[in-house]
Amino acid sequence: MHEDIQALNEKIKKESQFIKDITNEIEKVIVGQKNMVERLLIALLSDGHLLLEGVPGLAKTLAISTLSTIIKTKFQRIQFTPDLLPADLVGTLIYNQQEACFTTKKGPIFSNLILADEINRAPAKVQSALLECMQERQVTIGENTFKMDEPFMVLATQNPIEQHGTYPLPEAQVDRFMLKVVIGYPNKEEEKKIMELHSPINPPVASPCIDPEAILKARKVVREVYVDEKIENYILDIIFATRYPEKYGLEEIKDLVSYGASPRASLYMKTTSCAHAFLMGRGYVTPEDVRAMAMDVLRHRVIVSYEAEAEEVSSEDIIRRILGKIEVP
Amino acid sequence: MQQYIIIYKKGVNSMKKLLVITILLLMFSLGFSQDTLNEGTDSQAVGLSTPEDSSMLASVPVWEDLTIKAFVNKDSLPENDTLLLTVQVELIGNPDIYEFSEVEPPEVSHLDLISSASRNRSEVKNGKTLMYKEYLFYYNPISMGMAYINPVNLKYKHIPLDKTRTLQTSRIGIKVTEPLIPNDKSILPLIMLIVVAFTAGAAILIWVYFRNKKRKSIEVEESKPMEEELLTELKGTKKLLEAGDISDYFGSISQITRRYLREALGIEAMGIPTKELIGKLEELNVDDKLLDRTQRVLTVCDMVRFARHEATQLEKDDVYMNLEMVLTESLMNKSDENRKNET
Incomplete structure (x- = not known):
């Protein structure tokens, strides 16, 4: 192996030790949902945000609050409602009568891990305020601009049922989420374990085990993970196949796709693949990493046509067909 | 040559007859022609031809209102x-x-008569009614040289005078020349037709030839086992190694391995990464040797191609030999099965 990569492999093996500690601690509280936990860590290591879709009661809040406890960061849960205002999120200026001046009252967004629960229930102006914070990593209140604390990660949830009176996120705003993870119900064994574990007398508690600095340090290592040109081309082939399926021998899905994935998808695919390789303790990206991340990176970026909706073809179906067609390098 | 037609009016008297005979004799003496008028016998006509149509013409003076002409085209x-x-x-x-x-x-x-026809027509000219009867005879020449048409005789009777006479044309000579080759215009469509027919025939023959050749080659290819083809390709990868294209060498080895797995086991091996592929092989409960060799080959290939792993000579030889053994064993197993089936 190349000396740099060999050294990087060693470094990653050393630096990624805390991942095991985190997963061990999470497993104390969360049963199953390994995919969700892994995606949470990938988003955290890739400095991205996560959109989570699943029915209520699947431990979304518990997972992120547990993670926050483990990595010793602040956590805020914001329940999005139709009457929520941007100031409720980012904060506002309050007049101080004693000092006869305006003082800044920071909103709940000033935290490390944010759970934006049911983001589609708040109006567009609140969604927009949140997404701006996510993108810019700063908030301006009055004349003052405040940088967000690092690490900063938003985990927004969407409820796939009860869609009446909701404000679905526009495609441009959904694109800002690095990953969209769809979670399902645990299996019978897992659910039995959940029943046993979560007794009201002695609820499970995770212990803090690493500092936020370790996460920031790990992020730097993730950026060093080697991505070969062949892997980059593989990523590009997948992304371009969502835009021009006919050029990749996928004429049958041409009419099913309205819009393919954006260039942001290529960037996120590469970044998350690096994070995935890091989690696996590797200093280089393989096609496995790309394929592992492709679905979560692309599912909210491939916009299906009306024809696809009529035929009940989802973006996941299209991505599966693309991954099945594009040959690995 | 000039054409002379001498007409005898009907009901002429003897004086007039004498005058006409005198004129005829005078003309005969001048050497133009010889006309005879013998009651109850035949009459001679002067054979002349017009310069315009180069046709031969014979005209017979009889009574002034009846003439006979014979001419050729x-x-x-x-x-x-x-x-x-x-x-x-x-x-x-x-x-x-x-x-x-x-x-x-x-x-x-x-000359050889091939067909004949006749037709009648009449017209009024200067207040007089003219009646024509035409006899048409078609001849084919028998041989080259001179051909002749002997005088044509027309026997008729003047009813009021109750006299019978015969009109006769002169003998006509025709020169029969060499046969003519059809002119270009007339043979052009024929030539084109022949050329088109020939070209089409040649094209069909060529098409049939190449189709059969292709079919034969496909049959030959079909009959060739897949392992043999892959072994040939595997041998070809040595050139890459000699040229120093290490990444391409391992890339080719990886592709050959995946193609073998796709063909032999029906796995979509080209579209799935190594780890997933090995998982599928385990699910299929393939032979441990095959699983181990495949894993070793693909892992080293991935390391070289995606992790800039500098493969040792041992690794280069190892992947080659492992794949070669996989293919050779598969080929041998196939041969054994075929032999068993035959027996």
């Missing part, structure tokens, strides 16, 4: 052409005073 005839002889009987005035016999085909030499 060509005085020089190619051997492969057809000659038309027209015998025309012209009558001015009342036809009821004459009684005709039909014109018989004349005697000919070196």
Whole structure:
């Protein structure tokens, strides 16, 4: 192996030790949902945000609050409602009568891990305020601009049922989420374990085990993970196949796709693949990493046509067909 | 040459007859022609031809209102052409005073009669009624040289005078020349047709030839085991190694391995990464040797291609040998099975 990569492999093996500690601690509280936990860590290591879709009661809040406890960061849960205002999120200026001046009252967004629960229930102006914070990593209140604390990660949830009176996120705003993870119900064994574990007398508690600095340090290592040109081309082939399926021998899905994935998808695919390789303790990206991340990176970026909706073809179906067609390098 | 037609008016008296005879004798003496008028016998006509149509013409002076002409359409005839002889009987005035016999085909030499026809027509000219009867004879020349048409005889009776006479044309000579080659315009479509037919025939033959050749080659290819093809390709990868294209060498090894797995086990091995592929092989409960060798080959290939792993000579030889063994064993197993099936 190349000396740099060999050294990087060693470094990653050393630096990624805390991942095991985190997963061990999470497993104390969360049963199953390994995919969700892994995606949470990938988003955290890739400095991205996560959109989570699943029915209520699947431990979304518990997972992120547990993670926050483990990595010793602040956590805020914001329940999005139709009457929520941007100031409720980012904060506002309050007049101080004693000092006869305006003082800044920071909103709940000033935290490390944010759970934006049911983001589609708040109006567009609140969604927009949140997404701006996510993108810019700063908030301006009055004349003052405040940088967000690092690490900063938003985990927004969407409820796939009860869609009446909701404000679905526009495609441009959904694109800002690095990953969209769809979670399902645990299996019978897992659910039995959940029943046993979560007794009201002695609820499970995770212990803090690493500092936020370790996460920031790990992020730097993730950026060093080697991505070969062949892997980059593989990523590009997948992304371009969502835009021009006919050029990749996928004429049958041409009419099913309205819009393919954006260039942001290529960037996120590469970044998350690096994070995935890091989690696996590797200093280089393989096609496995790309394929592992492709679905979560692309599912909210491939916009299906009306024809696809009529035929009940989802973006996941299209991505599966693309991954099945594009040959690995 | 000039054409002379001498007409005898009907009901002429003897004086007039004498005058006409005198004129005829005078003309004969001048050497133009010789006309005879013998009561109860035949009459001679002067055979002349017009310069315009080069046709031969014979005209017979009889009574002034009845004439006979014989002429041909060509005085020089190619051997492969057809000659038309027209015998025309012209009558001015009342036809009821004459009684005709039909014109018989004349005697000919070196010509062959192929068909004949006749037609009638009449017209009024200067207040006089003219009646024509034409006999058409078609001849083919028999051989090159001179051909002759002997005089045509027309026997008729003047009813009021109760006199019978015979009109006769002169002998006509025709030169039969070499047969003519059809001119370009007439053979052009024929030539084009032949060329088109030939080209189409040649194209069909070529198509059939190549189709059969392709079919044979496909049959040969089909009959060749997949492992043999892959082994040939595997041997080809040595060139990459010699050229120092290490990444391409391992890339080719990886592709050959995946193609083998796809063909042999029906796995979509080209579209899935190594780890997933090995998982599928485990699910299929493949032979441990095959699983181990495949894993070793693909892992090293991935390391070289995606992790800039600098493969040792041992690793280069190892992947080659492992794949070669996989393919060779598979080929041998196939041969054994075939032998068993045959027995």
